[in-house]
Amino acid sequence: MSEPPAPHPWFDASETPRVLAHRGLVTDDALSAGIVENSFAAVAAAHAAGAIYLESDCHLTRDGEVVLFHDDDLLRIADDKRRIDEVDLRELEQLMAERGGLVTLAQALDSFPDVRFNIDVKADAAAEAAGTIVGPFADRVLLTSFSDQRRRRALESALHANPAQRPATSAGSATVARLILALTIRSRRGVAAALDGIDALQLPERQGGLRVVSPRLLEAAHRHGVEVHVWTVNEPDDMRRLVALGVDGIVTDRAADALALLKV
Template sequence: MIASPHAQHPWFGATRTPRVLAHRGLVTTDAAAAGVAENSFAAVAAAHAVGAVYVESDCHLTADGVVVLFHDDDLSRVTGDPRPIAEVTSRELDALMAPLGGLITLDQALAAFPTLRFNLDVKAAAAAVGVGRSVARAADRVLVTSFSDDRRRAALAAAAAAGGRLATSAGMGTIARLLAAVALRSDRLIARTLAGIDALQVPERHGRLRVVTPRMIDAAHRHGVEVHVWTVNDPVDMQRLVALGVDGIVTDRADVAVRALAV
C-alpha cells in the first residue's frame, strides 16, 4: 500500500493501479504495415482509442525551437533522413512525418488529447526548459523524467517558474543510489534518495542485475513512490510483475495490456 503524499499528484489520480503506459503510443502490426511510426499523431490517437490513459513519449527540440514527440537524436531510423533532429525545422519534420502517421508536437499532444496523461522523457538538454514551460499549464496531467537527473530537474524548474508542479520519475543516477541504499538496508538513505520522487521507471533487469525485486518495491512503496516497469509486451509477464507488486507497465502493446490487466 502506498501511503505517502507523493502519489497524490493529480497525474496518479486518473486511474487505479496497475497503470498501463502506452510506450510511444500504440503501433499495431497492421498500423506498422501501413507505415505508421511510433510517437506519431496516429500512434498517440491509437493508444487513446484502445482505452490507454497514460502515454509515455519522448521530447526533442527542433532547429526552430519546437518541442516534438520523438525518441531518437536523429531521423534516420524513423524517416530515413540522416540529419539530427536539432538541425531540422518543425516544418521539415512535419513533411517527413506526414506519411508516417503525422508529426505531433508537445503543444498539439496536450491540446488534442485533453484526457490523456503524458509521461515525458526529456531526451535532449536543449529541450528541458521548453518541455517545462509547455506543460506548466497542464501540470496536473504530466510526469516528466529523463535518464539524466539534470535534464529532469531543469524541466521541473522551468515548469515551476511558470506556475506548474509536475510529477517526476527518477533518473539513472538516482536509481543507482536507490539500489545501493536498498542493498545496504538503509531506510535513511532510501528516504533521502527518494525525496521529491513520485515514481521509479525501470527495466526488470539491467544485464545481470535484477533491478525489480520485492525489497526494492517495498522500499519504494514505504516512501509513497510507484514502480513502473519497461518495456513489457507479453501479457504473462505483465500479470507476473503486477502480482509482484509493481504499479505500472510500460508497453508497446497498450491494447494487449488494457485487456490483460483489465484497466
C-alpha cells in the same frame, strides 16, 4: 517515519496497475501502412484503445519547437541521417506526413485533454522549453529523463510557468543508482534521501545480469509513497507476473492487449 505525501494528481486518472502506452500504439496493420511510433496517429490509436497514460519522448527542433520523438536523429524513422536539432518544424512535418503525422508536445496536450502524459526529455536543449509547455498542464504530466540534471531543469521551468503545481516526476539513472546502493547496504536514511521528491520509479526489470525490480525495492518505494513502473513489457505472462509481484504499472508497446488482460 512520517506519512508519505498525498499522490500527485497525475495518478488520479485510474487505479493500479497502470498501463502506459509506450510511444503511443502502433499495431501490425498500422506498421505495415507506414505509421511510426510517437506520431499523431500512434497517440490517437492509444487513446482510442482506452489508454489513459501515454509514455513519450521529446526533442527540440532547429527552430525551437518541442516535438514527440525518441531518437536524436531521423535515421531509424525516415532513413535520414540528420539530427532532430538540425531540422526545422516544417521539414519534420513533411517527413512525418506519410508516417502518421508529426505531433508537438503542445499539440499532444491540447488535442488529448483526458490523457496523462509521461514525457521523457531526451535532449538538454529541450528541457526548459518542455517544462514551460508542460507547466499549465502539470496535473496531468509526469516529467522524466535519464539525466537527473535535465529532469530537474525541466521541472524548474514548469514550476516557473505554473508555481501552483509541479508536474509529477520519476527518478533519473543517478538517483536510481543511489537508491539501489542504499537498498544494498540497508540504509533507510539513504533510501529516504534517494526517493525524496520522487513520485515514481520507472525501471527495466533487469539491467544486464542485475535484477533491478525486487520485492525489497517495491517495499521501500511503496513505504515512501512512490510507484514502480516497469518497461518495456510486451509478453502477457510477464505482465501478469510483474503485477502479481506488486508493480504499479507497466510500459508496453501493446497497450490494447495489456488493457484487456489487466482489465484497467
